[in-house]
Amino acid sequence: MAAALASSRCCCRPSLLPTGRGRRSVARCALSGEKRNSFSWKECALSVALSVGLITSPPTFGWSAHASPLEPVLPDISVLISGPPIKDPGALLRYALPIDNKAIREVQKPLEDITDSLKVAGVRALDSVERNARQASRALSNGRSLILDGLAESKRANGEELLDKLAVGLEELQRIVEDRNRNAVAPKQKELLNYVGTVEEDMVDGFPYEVPEEYSSMPLLKGRATVDMKVKIKDNPNVEDCVFRIVLDGYNAPVTSGNFIDLVERKFYDGMEIQRADGFVVQTGDPEGPAEGFIDPSTGKSRTIPLEVMVDGDKAPTYGETLEELGRYKAQTKLPFNAFGTMAMAREEFDDNSASSQVFWLLKESELTPSNANILDGRYAVFGYVTENEDYLADLKVGDVIESIQVVSGLDNLVNPSYKIVG
Incomplete structure (x- = not known):
């Protein structure tokens, strides 16, 4: 099926989507393996029994190739039979408004x-x-x-x-x-x-809650922002340069979105290559050198952010622990891994608060991993969705270059911008 999209900002020619988009078995991370912060699979087991429910054996994530699975998790069966998941990124963003x-x-x-x-x-x-x-x-x-x-x-x-x-x-x-x-x-x-x-x-009047004091001095996106990511395709005869529009949701992930916008304004991602593209995720954000994330030049230290997950019905996000660790197996995340091009933070396997600069976009068909009954929701911080040209994420390859990421709107919602600090 031709995947041509109508967009005045995209030069993509009609092309066939690669078979990797629908692939459920996932290869190891395309990085060298020396970076522990890569978003890689160890094991994934998914079994569906419609008569008695669905049991998911979630995998663990990290750079190691082998590990024992976690204990099976029984999600709320009402989640699984409530209807097909919402996959449209625009709809997800509309329903996520506070x-x-x-x-x-x-x-x-x-x-x-x-x-x-x-x-x-x-x-x-x-x-x-x-x-x-x-x-x-x-x-x-x-x-x-x-x-x-x-x-x-x-x-x-x-x-x-x-x-x-x-x-x-x-x-x-x-x-x-x-x-x-x-x-x-x-x-x-x-x-x-x-x-x-x-x-x-226009119904949202101000920011709806206070960010915990320990994170309140970090760059925070108190609202939403839109960015355009321009990617230079190196070796794909079917796709030329393409611009991906991304909406970042600071209402539900202010720390995560604020960190990313701050790095965008520092031009951190400009000129960086796509570092993983295996049909399951597209990932980037690992800087050159031994550092696994962003080193703040004003402090000389690595900047990390906490795991941040907003649960439907909660007034503020949870920080520092996965929903599984909190025992909230029935909780519905406000920003689920439903849409093709869901954007989230990569982190180290055993450290919930180790995210820094590495980001990934999920490529998946969500019927096989229902919202909040899969291996990602509540374990990784979602903070936005690709809303235009998302299908072309599947055409990106390792080595393709992010020419630029530019803020289109919403920069005035960023508070505590560290990029303005001299030095």
């Missing part, structure tokens, strides 16, 4: 459901899309006042304008369905969900 407004969610859900409606072949899908559009339109009409009440006061005028555009767009969507123009549905859906997402962002 808001509690039922009215806007009732508009959002049927618009999100259009994705599943379009899986039906031919124009028959339009019957479901029509129901989705009517449901969203009705929810907007009935809940408009509650939505406006949920907006931050300073953003109310912008919210009203967006709701007006949303109402007009929903009428346009219904006309698209009446004209039986299936090809026009997805672009209109994306437009409408962008309106919804912006309204939801």
